[in-house]
Each structure stands twice: as structure tokens, then as C-alpha cells.
Amino acid sequence: MMKQTSKQNLTMIAVFLPFFWLVSAVFAPAQAQSLVTYILTDPLTGVAIEGMDPVSYFTDPAPLKGQPQYEYTWMGVPWQFANEANMQVFMGHPEVYSxxxxxxxxxxxxxxxxxxADPKIYTVFKGRLFLFYSAANRExxxxxxxxxxxxxxxxxxTLSKTLSIR
Incomplete structure (x- = not known):
């Protein structure tokens, strides 16, 4: 009796496994696509550009890490800043510094x-900040x-319309 039940279970798995694979293959791209957000955020903290201060790319020799006490939410995403002044500057013109x-x-x-992109690999070109996946991409x-x-x-x-807002 036990052997017959095991054979039946294996047969059922063999019959339905391709169906489940097909369903997951059809629906997986839509699920994966919704995980990519409009603003690049740290997957663990949800903070924009891994917590780097976006204003510091323009004002300092190297970008600075933002501090939690200087946090401002823009476009539904928290952005962190190295100091109060940088936060105020960003609040006035986020489209310039993001x-x-x-x-x-x-x-x-x-x-x-x-x-x-890696926020440590960047360039400021014509007054705009660009981030890159690798140094080779920046070059x-x-x-x-x-x-x-x-x-x-x-x-x-076009591509931004496929990204989730949050």
C-alpha cells in the first residue's frame, strides 16, 4: 500500500510540475519588476542612495555619509544628509541635487x-549627479x-514608468 501511494504522489508531481514552472515563469517578471523602485534605495534601510548626502557630491571633495538626525523625505523616500545646511539646500531644490x-x-x-548603482562611483556632469554600477561604466x-x-x-x-514608486 505504501509503495502504491508513493508512486501516485510521484506521478502527480511529474504531471503538475511543468504547469507550476510555466505559471511561475509567466508571473515572475512582473513580480521582480515591481521590486525595482523609482528612487534607488538601500534594500535594508530604505534610505536613498545608501544614505549618502546628495548635496555633498557638489560641495565636498568626496561624498559624505548622511546622518539619521538629518533626514528628509522626498518622493516617498528618506534622504540623509551630513548636516542641517545640506538638508536645507536639498529641500529647496531636490531635483537639482538628486x-x-x-x-x-x-x-x-x-x-x-x-x-x-554604487553611490561611491559617480560623476558630476553639467551640474547633474550621475551614479554608476562600476568604474568601467563611468569611464x-x-x-x-x-x-x-x-x-x-x-x-x-519610458523605463521610469515601469518602476514602482515605493
Whole structure:
């Protein structure tokens, strides 16, 4: 009796496993896509650009880590700043100091897809902050920054609509 039940269970698994695989393959892209947010955030803390101070990219020799006591929520995401002054500056003009493409990889966006970025790999080009996935991506961007920024802006219009707000 035990052997017959085991055979029946294995047969049922063999029959229905392809169906479950097909269903998961069809619905998995929609679920995964919704996990990518409009503003790049730290997956553990939810803070924008891994807690780096976006204003410090423009005012200091290297970007500074933000502090929890200087936190401001913009576009539904907390942003942290190194000091009160930087927070006030950002509050006045967040669109100027926030990274392009929501902080997603600048060269990836120029190539037509969304990728994460490392806030420590960046460039400020024409008064705008661009973050990159790797140093090689930053170097590729800097070979033709005008063309890359223009292409990235074109792709961002379409790709940003596929990202969840929070």
C-alpha cells in the first residue's frame, strides 16, 4: 500500500510540475519588476542612495555619509544628509541635487536598461549627479558624456514608468 501511494504522489508531481514552472515563469517578471523602485534605495534601510548626502557630491571633495538626525523625505523616500545646511539646500531644490535616473546606473540607462548603482562611483556632469554600477561604466559614460546623458534621458522617460514608486 505504501509503495502504491508513493508512486501516485510521484506521478502527480511529474504531471503538475511543468504547469507550476510555466505559471511561475509567466508571473515572475512582473513580480521582480515591481521590486525595482523609482528612487534607488538601500534594500535594508530604505534610505536613498545608501544614505549618502546628495548635496555633498557638489560641495565636498568626496561624498559624505548622511546622518539619521538629518533626514528628509522626498518622493516617498528618506534622504540623509551630513548636516542641517545640506538638508536645507536639498529641500529647496531636490531635483537639482538628486541623482539622475533616480540614482540608477547612468551608463546602463544610456544603453536602455535599469541597473543598480554604487553611490561611491559617480560623476558630476553639467551640474547633474550621475551614479554608476562600476568604474568601467563611468569611464564608458565619460568617453561621450553628452551623448550618454541624452540617451539616458530618453530611455528614462519610458523605463521610469515601469518602476514602482515605493
Amino acid at each position: 541623482p539622475q535616473y533616480g540614482g540608477h546606473g547612468g551608463m546602463s540607462m544610456a544603453r536602455g536598461f535599469v541597473s543598480d 564608458a559614460f565619460l568617453l561621450a558624456p553628452d551623448a550618454a546623458a541624452l540617451k539616458g534621458a530618453e530611455h528614462w522617460v
